[in-house]
Amino acid sequence: VLLVPGASDVVPSEVSTATQLTRSLQLRVPLVSSAMDTVTEARMAIAMARIGGVGVLHRNMSIEDQALQVDMVKRSEAGMVSNPVTCRPDDTLAEVDAMCRRYRISGLPVVDESGHLLGIVTNRDMRFEEDRSVAVSQIMTPAPLVTGHLGIDPEQA
Structure with missing residues (x-):
């Protein structure tokens, strides 16, 4: 593909990159990270969500680890931890x-x-x-x- 520079009638601020991934999920950015164990775990899924994409967690781990990964992603919505893991003053x-x-x-x-x-x-x-x-x-x-x-x-x- 060769892109040739030139005048355009397209106004960048009027362009939408939104993509309908499922009936109920629209992405602001058409980026999806792979469900591979070398690519997507909680950190990548969080990073993808912050830019408007989606990270698909891989299944090459135990059910407990999968649940932990999902929990980590959900706790970090929009860069703010809405339901943080906490400790008590008498914990060691x-x-x-x-x-x-x-x-x-x-x-x-x-x-x-x-x-x-x-x-x-x-x-x-x-x-x-x-x-x-x-x-x-x-x-x-x-x-x-x-x-x-x-x-x-x-x-x-």
Whole structure:
């Protein structure tokens, strides 16, 4: 295919690249990542969703791992985690470290029994603590934290 530059009557802002993938799913960008284990897992599916495409998770894993991958994708809608994995102040660093590895995340909000935010613990907080039996409350960054409400405009965030 040879594209020859020239004048055009097409106005780029009036062009739609939307594609109807299924009866109920329209993509803003006509990109679909392959359901291959070397191509699409949660990270790729999340990246594809953020640009308006879709990532098809592969099936070369256990049902439990497939469910975990889907859960990771759903939790990261639109770049904002709407239902984050959390921990409690009395959880140990070993428990939090295991959750971070399982969900492939670098930190967790720390909440009380009522779900109120008490602080955050990240891999930076845990990095130099050798005693993995230490409670999260001992090393977390406590509230007040900068937070945003559900539905906040990305520019405001």
